[in-house]
Amino acid sequence: xxxxxxxxxxxxxxxxxxxxxxxxxxxxxxxxxxxxxxxxxxxxxxxxxxxxxxxxxxxxxxxxxxxxxxxxxxxxxxxxxxxxxxxxxxxxxxxxxxxxxxxxxxxxxxxxxxxxxxxxxxxxxxxxxxxxxxxxxxxxxxxxxxxxxxxxxxxxxxxxxxxxxxxxxxxxxxxxxxxxxxxxxxxxxxxxxxxxxxxxxxxxxxxxxxxxxxxxxxxxxxxxxxxxxxxxxxxxxxxxxxxxxxxxxxxxxxxxxxxxxxxxxxxxxxxxxxxxxxxxxxxxxxxxxxxxxxxxxxxxxxxxxxxxxxxxxxxxxxxxxxxxxxxxxxxxxxxxx
Numbered sequence: 001x002x003x004x005x006x007x008x009x010x011x012x013x014x015x016x017x018x019x020x021x022x023x024x025x026x027x028x029x030x031x032x033x034x035x036x037x038x039x040x041x042x043x044x045x046x047x048x049x050x051x052x053x054x055x056x057x058x059x060x061x062x063x064x065x066x067x068x069x070x071x072x073x074x075x076x077x078x079x080x081x082x083x084x085x086x087x088x089x090x091x092x093x094x095x096x097x098x099x100x101x102x103x104x105x106x107x108x109x110x111x112x113x114x115x116x117x118x119x120x121x122x123x124x125x126x127x128x129x130x131x132x133x134x135x136x137x138x139x140x141x142x143x144x145x146x147x148x149x150x151x152x153x154x155x156x157x158x159x160x161x162x163x164x165x166x167x168x169x170x171x172x173x174x175x176x177x178x179x180x181x182x183x184x185x186x187x188x189x190x191x192x193x194x195x196x197x198x199x200x201x202x203x204x205x206x207x208x209x210x211x212x213x214x215x216x217x218x219x220x221x222x223x224x225x226x227x228x229x230x231x232x233x234x235x236x237x238x239x240x241x242x243x244x245x246x247x248x249x250x251x252x253x254x255x256x257x258x259x260x261x262x263x264x265x266x267x268x269x270x271x272x273x274x275x276x277x278x279x280x281x282x283x284x285x286x287x288x289x290x291x292x293x294x295x296x297x298x299x300x301x302x303x304x305x306x307x308x309x310x311x312x313x314x315x316x317x318x319x320x321x322x323x324x325x326x327x328x329x330x331x332x333x334x335x336x337x
Contacts, residue, residue: 003028006051006319009041010034012076013312022316026324027051038063051323053315054083061087072096072323076315077302078160079241080332081214089334096318096330099159101310102302107163109301110239113263114152114207115171116295117235120144123292142233142260143293145206148172153205155198155221156212156240157182164209165192176201179212202229207237214241224249233260239301242268251279254293261293265301 003025009032016029023029032041036057046066052059055076061084064070075083075097085095116122123141127134152173154161161177169175175192178201187194195201198221202208208230212218223246227236236259238245247268253259272280283294321329 004050004323005030005045005048006053006323007032007041007045007049008053009038010036010053010055010057012053012055012308018312019316022313022320023324027320038066041066051319053319057082059083059088064088064091064093072319074098074315074319074322074330076311078102079213081241085332085334094322095332096322097332098311098314098318099330101314102307103159103163105304105307106160106239106301107167109265109297110160110164110209110211110237110263111167111171113237113239113265113295113297114168114209114235115147117143117261117263117293118145118147118150118207120292122295126292141292142257143235145233148174150174150206151176151204152207152209153177153195153201155179155201155208155210155244156218157186158211158213160239161209161211162190164211165190168207168209173207176204198226199229202226203231205230205234207235209237210240210244212240212244214243219243220246222246222249224252227253228258230259232258235259235261235263237263239265242266242270247277247279251277251282254279255289263295263297265297266299267296270299 005028007030011031011034019029030045048069049067050069051072052067052070053074053076059073059082064087070093072094073083073088073096075095078097078099080095080097083095088095120139120141120143123139123143127139150173152168152175154165154175154177157165157177157179165175165177169192176195177192178195178198210222221244227249236250250262254262280296282290283296318330321327322331
C-alpha cells in the first residue's frame with residue numbers, strides 16, 4: 001500500500017514513535033520547523049500532503065492552493081474557528097477537531113477563576129503585597145460572597161460546560177444553563193436547571209461562565225446589553241473563545257461597578273494586539289480600580305502535560321480514522337456555523 005503523507009508544520013512534538021504505533025506503515029509523518037507560514041514548507045512536500053494537523057496556525061482559503069492533494073485537516077483542539085471550513089467544504093476537504101481532550105483542565109480553570117474571584121483570593125493577595133503593609137484583616141468587597149447563595153450560569157453545555165456544571169454544583173452553587181441545541185431532560189440527568197432563553201439565564205447568573213464554541217451565532221453573543229442584564233456585582237468568566245464576549249463592553253461594566261470582576265483565559269485577538277485594548281492596558285498597568293477584580297491567563301486553560309499527550313494521541317487517532325479508514329470520527333459538519 002502506498003504511504004500517505006501527513007504534515008504537522010508546527011512541530012509540537014519530537015519523534016514519531018507514538019504516531020507510528022497508531023498509523024502503522026500507512027503514513028509518512030513529516031514535522032515542520034514551527035513556522036506559521038504554510039508556504040515555508042517545501043513545495044514537493046505540500047504537493048503530496050493528504051493530511052494536515054493544525055494547532056495554533058490559521059488555515060485560510062488561500063492556503064488550500066498550496067496543498068492540491070489535501071483530504072483531511074485535524075484541528076488539534078476543541079475549537080475549529082481557525083480553519084476556513086466553508087472553503088474546505090467547497091474543495092472536499094474534511095475538517096475534524098479533537099473534542100474530548102482538555103475537558104477537565106478547562107472546566108477546572110473556569111471554576112478556579114470563579115472561586116479565586118468570589119473568595120477574594122486575588123484581592124487579598126494583591127493588597128498584602130502593598131507598601132506599606134496593610135492591616136492584617138479581611139476586606140469587604142463586592143466580589144466576595146458565599147457560594148451557596150449564588151447562581152452559576154453556563155452558556156453552552158457541551159463536554160466542558162457539563163464538567164464545569166458538575167464542579168460548580170459540588171461547590172454548592174445553584175447551577176443553571178442555556179443551550180438551545182440540547183434535548184430536553186439534560187437538566188434532570190445532571191441535577192441542574194435549564195433557562196429557555198439567554199436573557200432568562202443572564203437575569204439570575206451571579207457567575208456567568210462561557211463554554212460555547214465560536215460560530216456565526218455566538219460571535220459577539222455577550223455584549224453590553226447582555227452584561228447589563230446580569231445582577232449587579234456579577235462575575236464573568238470566559239474560557240471559551242474571545243470573540244464571544246465584547247471586551248469593550250466588559251471594560252465599561254467593570255469600570256462603572258455593574259460587574260464585580262472577570263476572569264479571562266481568551267481574548268478577541270490573540271496574541272494581544274498593539275495598541276492594547278483598554279481593559280488589557282489597565283490590567284497590565286495595575287490601575288487601582290481593577291485591583292483584585294480581573295484575572296487574565298494566556299489561553300492556557302487547556303494546558304497540562306497530560307492534555308498535550310491526549311491531544312497528540314487523539315489527534316493521530318482521528319487522522320487515522322478519517323484519512324485511512326474512511327470513518328467520520330470528529331468530522332465537523334459544514335452546516336455547523
